[in-house]
Amino acid sequence: MWTACEAGNGWELCAIMTESNRGMASPQLAVSPAPHVGGLASSLRLNWSVACCLLPAAAWGVFLFGVPALEVLAVGVGTALLAELLTGLAWGRMTVRDGSAMVTGLMVGMLMPPGVPLYVPAAASAFGIVVVKQSFGGLGRNWMNPALGGVVFALFSWSDAMSRWLPARGAAEGAAALSPLSALRNALAGGKAAHGGLLALLGANGYPWSAADGRVVTWVNGHVLSILGASLPRGAFDMLVGNIPGGVGVVSVPLLLVGAAYLLARSVIRWQVPLTYLVTFCVIAQLFGGLPMGRGWLAGGMLFQLFSGSLVLGAFFMATDPVTSPLTRWGKLIYGVCLGILTFFLRYFGAPGDGVPLAILLGNCLAPLIDRSTRPRARPSGKAAMA
Amino acid sequence: MTPSAGFTKGLFRDNPVAVTLIGLCPAAAVTGRVIDALWMSVGLIFVLVLTRLSQTILQAMLALTESASQSSPSTEARPFRWLGSLVFASCFTASFELILLAFVPDESASLGIYVPLIAVNCIVLERFAASGNREPVRNIGRDIAKSLQESGGLGVGFAISLIAISLVRETLGSGTITLFPIGSFAGTIEAGNVSLAPARALAYAGGGLLCLGYLAGAARLLGRLKGRRLEGQGGTEAERS
Numbered sequence A: 001m002w003t004a005c006e007a008g009n010g011w012e013l014c015a016i017m018t019e020s021n022r023g024m025a026s027p028q029l030a031v032s033p034a035p036h037v038g039g040l041a042s043s044l045r046l047n048w049s050v051a052c053c054l055l056p057a058a059a060w061g062v063f064l065f066g067v068p069a070l071e072v073l074a075v076g077v078g079t080a081l082l083a084e085l086l087t088g089l090a091w092g093r094m095t096v097r098d099g100s101a102m103v104t105g106l107m108v109g110m111l112m113p114p115g116v117p118l119y120v121p122a123a124a125s126a127f128g129i130v131v132v133k134q135s136f137g138g139l140g141r142n143w144m145n146p147a148l149g150g151v152v153f154a155l156f157s158w159s160d161a162m163s164r165w166l167p168a169r170g171a172a173e174g175a176a177a178l179s180p181l182s183a184l185r186n187a188l189a190g191g192k193a194a195h196g197g198l199l200a201l202l203g204a205n206g207y208p209w210s211a212a213d214g215r216v217v218t219w220v221n222g223h224v225l226s227i228l229g230a231s232l233p234r235g236a237f238d239m240l241v242g243n244i245p246g247g248v249g250v251v252s253v254p255l256l257l258v259g260a261a262y263l264l265a266r267s268v269i270r271w272q273v274p275l276t277y278l279v280t281f282c283v284i285a286q287l288f289g290g291l292p293m294g295r296g297w298l299a300g301g302m303l304f305q306l307f308s309g310s311l312v313l314g315a316f317f318m319a320t321d322p323v324t325s326p327l328t329r330w331g332k333l334i335y336g337v338c339l340g341i342l343t344f345f346l347r348y349f350g351a352p353g354d355g356v357p358l359a360i361l362l363g364n365c366l367a368p369l370i371d372r373s374t375r376p377r378a379r380p381s382g383k384a385a386m387a
Numbered sequence B: 001m002t003p004s005a006g007f008t009k010g011l012f013r014d015n016p017v018a019v020t021l022i023g024l025c026p027a028a029a030v031t032g033r034v035i036d037a038l039w040m041s042v043g044l045i046f047v048l049v050l051t052r053l054s055q056t057i058l059q060a061m062l063a064l065t066e067s068a069s070q071s072s073p074s075t076e077a078r079p080f081r082w083l084g085s086l087v088f089a090s091c092f093t094a095s096f097e098l099i100l101l102a103f104v105p106d107e108s109a110s111l112g113i114y115v116p117l118i119a120v121n122c123i124v125l126e127r128f129a130a131s132g133n134r135e136p137v138r139n140i141g142r143d144i145a146k147s148l149q150e151s152g153g154l155g156v157g158f159a160i161s162l163i164a165i166s167l168v169r170e171t172l173g174s175g176t177i178t179l180f181p182i183g184s185f186a187g188t189i190e191a192g193n194v195s196l197a198p199a200r201a202l203a204y205a206g207g208g209l210l211c212l213g214y215l216a217g218a219a220r221l222l223g224r225l226k227g228r229r230l231e232g233q234g235g236t237e238a239e240r241s
Helices: A011-024 A040-065 A067-091 A100-111 A119-136 A146-157 A180-190 A198-204 A211-228 A236-241 A253-265 A272-288 A302-307 A311-318 A329-348 A356-373 B005-013 B024-029 B034-069 B077-103 B105-114 B116-120 B122-132 B140-173 B192-196 B205-232
Strands: B176-178 B188-190
Touching: A040 A067, A040 A100, A040 A253, A040 A311, A067 A100, A067 A119, A100 A119, A100 A146, A100 A311, A119 A146, A119 B205, A146 A311, A146 A356, A180 A198, A211 A236, A236 A253, A236 A302, A253 A311, A272 A302, A272 A311, A272 A329, A302 A311, A311 A329, A311 A356, A329 A356, B005 B140, B024 B105, B024 B140, B024 B205, B034 B077, B034 B105, B034 B116, B034 B122, B034 B140, B034 B176, B077 B105, B077 B116, B077 B122, B105 B116, B116 B122, B122 B140, B140 B176, B140 B205
Parallel strands: none
Antiparallel strands: B176 B188
């Protein structure tokens, strides 16, 4: 557990580790390996900074989908805090103030479709806190990300409700609200074929892009790209800013990236996992993604895949969860690659959701193994050391 | 040991599913509906009790022949005990399978492979192993009574665990409680609003393992509380029993 601290993984991470170990030691004599940093205050700071970095994307969801999105977020956070409070009372260990339950609840809410029946975020948050986190001993001893555990529970339990979306603000009246991924699935299943990228395919099958998208794409094509002899398909603007049906907090990739950039700059999260995760996924998706769709090699449309679903939120905010991801430097790289491969298979070959939540949960299962096999060892200086 | 101690031991302290964690395959697999759990328990009790009974009688007969022929005891007879026990278990399992098929065909289809698998259920096999190393028989009547108590206790303990798991799983996972029809009662209780949108994750096998884990946890918690109480009264659990 200490290798991470030695490898210079940022002091916040060490704070969590020392705190979780302090729980195991007796309260009077807290024996914990160096570095002796932190305590409750730093864990609180860590969680608040993650929550603040999630907020812009969540606010975008509320702006886009209105009150239903706000309700989902509120119920997710409220239930998580309540569950943490109640289990804390039952276990005799109050941890509700460290802010981790709030982050869990917020992430659950952000992964939910807006307008989902409110018992779904409530059940997901409660499952995440009670079963995934507290039953295994609380923060620092959960082997699975609580928010994702809860969301996957909801995905398996209420899969219909979890794939019913609300139309985004400014969408054409009366059009069926489909997330780009499900629209793509429908288009491939029996729609019209089209030349060009996946966006062109969606456009040919009548995907309701917003009017704003039409104006921006026409302007860019007419004023900028025509000079270069290129053109953007309809929907590029909607996909880029996240003006599409989807989860409350996952649609806006730029705002998620802003939050992630702050966390990266403060060393709250490290670059290894998100970078290897996204790069692996994009490479595989671009190379082989077209094959299951019958579009041949190198036609996967990696940008479309990158901007749809919960990939960016998962890669920056959930795969990097210090408790459930590997701690060693090489371990993080291997972990990211594994997640990319898993996500590709789960997304393309039928799993509930967009493949990201399940892929990260499976990665969580692998994390201890990865840690064990990449643990830095003292170099043996001779035969005696080898023996 | 009081006469009923052998029976109650299997119910709680040595509950096969919740405490010793054996016979878990049916506990995770056929607890999706309460009626399945009920029939599975009936099958296990049937096979376990009858197998143990026949086994004890066989053992007594072997002991009698041994003492008659004055040969060295137990070393020669042990293979026969194992063989005999397996044959008994298979016979009773097959009979139960046929009884189900004859009278409750729906249930037979629903339980599927888990009925034939009773023959190699860990609870049944564990009883073989436990009885194989026992002292030679002295009092046949007492031995029979004891084997009936023990196997009956384990069987009922298994039933309690299975029914507890299936009640939770079916209520939350399907929103119903399926029993058998009695008179005007159709056999299925709807669990209020849950039946509109049940948490189907619990109806999958993973949900079974989850409930199993919490049952085992609850059993350990109760055991610890009981141990603490007995300690407070000046005696540990081991001394008491």
